[in-house]
Amino acid sequence: MLWSWDYTLKILPGLLRALPITIAATLAGFAVAAVLGLPLAMLRRSKYKTVSLATRWAVDFIRSTPLLVQLFFIFYALPLYGISLSPFACGVIGLGVHYSTYLSEVYRAGIEAVERGQWEAAVALNFTRAQTWFRVILPQAIPPAIPVMGNYLIAMFKETPLLSAITLVELLQVAKTLGSQSFRYMEPFTLVGLLFLALSYPSSLLIRKAEKRLNRRQSTRR
Amino acid sequence: MGLHMQEKTARPEEAPVPSPIVRYRGVRKSYGELEVLKSIDLDIAPGEKVAVIGPSGSGKTTLARLLMTLEEPTGGTIEVDGELLWHKEVNGRLVRADEKHRHRVRGKIGMVFQHFNLFPHMTILRNVTEAPIHVLKVPPEQAREEAMRMLDKVGLADKADSYPSQLSGGQKQRVAIARALVMHPKVMLFDEVTSALDPELVGEVLKVIRDIAAEGEMAMLLITHEMDFARDVADRVLFTDGGRIVEEGPPDRLFENPRSPRLQSFLSRFRAGSSGGGAGD
Numbered sequence: 001m002l003w004s005w006d007y008t009l010k011i012l013p014g015l016l017r018a019l020p021i022t023i024a025a026t027l028a029g030f031a032v033a034a035v036l037g038l039p040l041a042m043l044r045r046s047k048y049k050t051v052s053l054a055t056r057w058a059v060d061f062i063r064s065t066p067l068l069v070q071l072f073f074i075f076y077a078l079p080l081y082g083i084s085l086s087p088f089a090c091g092v093i094g095l096g097v098h099y100s101t102y103l104s105e106v107y108r109a110g111i112e113a114v115e116r117g118q119w120e121a122a123v124a125l126n127f128t129r130a131q132t133w134f135r136v137i138l139p140q141a142i143p144p145a146i147p148v149m150g151n152y153l154i155a156m157f158k159e160t161p162l163l164s165a166i167t168l169v170e171l172l173q174v175a176k177t178l179g180s181q182s183f184r185y186m187e188p189f190t191l192v193g194l195l196f197l198a199l200s201y202p203s204s205l206l207i208r209k210a211e212k213r214l215n216r217r218q219s220t221r222r
Numbered sequence: 223m224g225l226h227m228q229e230k231t232a233r234p235e236e237a238p239v240p241s242p243i244v245r246y247r248g249v250r251k252s253y254g255e256l257e258v259l260k261s262i263d264l265d266i267a268p269g270e271k272v273a274v275i276g277p278s279g280s281g282k283t284t285l286a287r288l289l290m291t292l293e294e295p296t297g298g299t300i301e302v303d304g305e306l307l308w309h310k311e312v313n314g315r316l317v318r319a320d321e322k323h324r325h326r327v328r329g330k331i332g333m334v335f336q337h338f339n340l341f342p343h344m345t346i347l348r349n350v351t352e353a354p355i356h357v358l359k360v361p362p363e364q365a366r367e368e369a370m371r372m373l374d375k376v377g378l379a380d381k382a383d384s385y386p387s388q389l390s391g392g393q394k395q396r397v398a399i400a401r402a403l404v405m406h407p408k409v410m411l412f413d414e415v416t417s418a419l420d421p422e423l424v425g426e427v428l429k430v431i432r433d434i435a436a437e438g439e440m441a442m443l444l445i446t447h448e449m450d451f452a453r454d455v456a457d458r459v460l461f462t463d464g465g466r467i468v469e470e471g472p473p474d475r476l477f478e479n480p481r482s483p484r485l486q487s488f489l490s491r492f493r494a495g496s497s498g499g500g501a502g503d
Contacts, residue, residue: 115339117337117339118341120339121335123290123292124292124331124333124335124339124402125353125357125402125405126353126357127353127356131356131357135352140341140342140343
């Protein structure tokens with residue numbers, strides 16, 4: 001099958017129109033993951049054994065089951081219990097919850113990198129537990145975690161084609177439809193690949209740059 | 223153990239023995255099989271300066287960490303200003319107190335650490351104002367004024383806008399002292415505060431502590447390897463070894479006439495090795 005430039009140009013606008021929903025799902029999902037990941041990381045450090053164990057168990061469970069299965073569950077199984085959401089909402093929740101477990105590990109690494117002396121100084125100054133977290137520990141734990149979180153953002157972006165399985169009209173879904181209409185698959189799927197590349201590669205460069213800047217700042221502060 | 227060593231207490235006018243600001247009763251601490259403290263009884267009078275010397279691993283740092291609630295005693299009780307620190311009395315029985323209770327009692331204790339533990343993400347000024355503003359609820363403007371006064375006292379007012387990484391070890395430790403002082407504790411713990419410093423920086427930190435000690439009103443527990451310093455500053459010196467207070471007394475007596483063989487050998491070892499300025503371990 002030969003590559004047709006005419007056809008390529010014809011389908012490009014349609015694919016580009018699907019891009020915003022792909023990006024929106026990624027960003028919204030990431031926001032959910034970032035917000036949910038932090039309390040998961042903090043709960044794992046709870047002094048109550050049951051709380052930290054339960055959190056650990058939940059994190060392991062979600063991480064060890066495929067995202068696609070979780071998406072199907074949210075989209076097809078939850079409505080049986082009266083919870084029926086749009087494909088977009090399902091996608092955001094699915095991506096967000098799944099990736100929150102990864103991000104919680106990233107946060108955890110950042111938290112554990114904070115010296116024990118910082119916790120002790122906070123006790124000596126009589127900060128409450130909450131003040132210790134939000135004034136002393138997290139401001140030190142999160143900045144070093146940001147580049148790693150950026151990598152997860154890109155990884156998540158590349159997983160959005162899974163959302164086509166729950167009928168969200170994102171890039172891959174559009175490409176599939178186009179292909180089935182014209183029986184030309186080469187151009188749509190190549191374009192999908194290129195669009196992903198065009199977004200994720202510059203982003204990864206950006207993250208690398210942020211990482212370098214951060215390292216410089218940390219070396220002057222410590 | 224001797225609780226009447228008040229000869230050099232800062233306030234001789236306070237008639238008989240004032241009730242202690244800190245009282246350890248039968249305090250024990252062990253980690254699994256290892257017993258670090260074996261039944262410590264110790265009273266510290268308000269304003270009294272108590273130095274603790276002893277070999278590494280003798281339990282002297284643990285003594286301070288239990289009082290700061292960084293570690294929980296395995297047995298016994300600690301009272302601060304007449305209130306139990308780790309326990310509460312419920313129907314005549316002692317039960318473990320909750321964090322809320324410890325939070326309240328611990329407000330009377332301050333601590334300066336061996337490794338400074340300044341907050342690296344805050345300026346020097348914010349290091350000193352953060353706790354007064356958020357813990358003591360001092361108005362920010364007032365907290366800044368007091369912090370600047372305190373930084374001036376430790377000779378670092380010009381560093382207010384720097385970050386800890388831009389300071390030398392001696393400067394960091396002086397900031398840490400200022401940070402602890404603005405909380406106005408009744409008892410201040412100094413845990414080997416010069417041990418992590420280059421020898422040429424030890425003097426500036428000790429001078430600051432001497433100045434504070436001279437002001438008198440705050441009790442101090444000084445865990446130290448600096449014998450001359452202990453002798454100058456302390457009203458009373460404790461020698462710990464093997465998890466016990468082996469000997470205690472006024473500094474002159476203790477250093478001139480050590481009674482126990484273990485203190486004698488500790489001091490002689492120390493004198494032999496003190497030219498290097500290091501710790502006796």
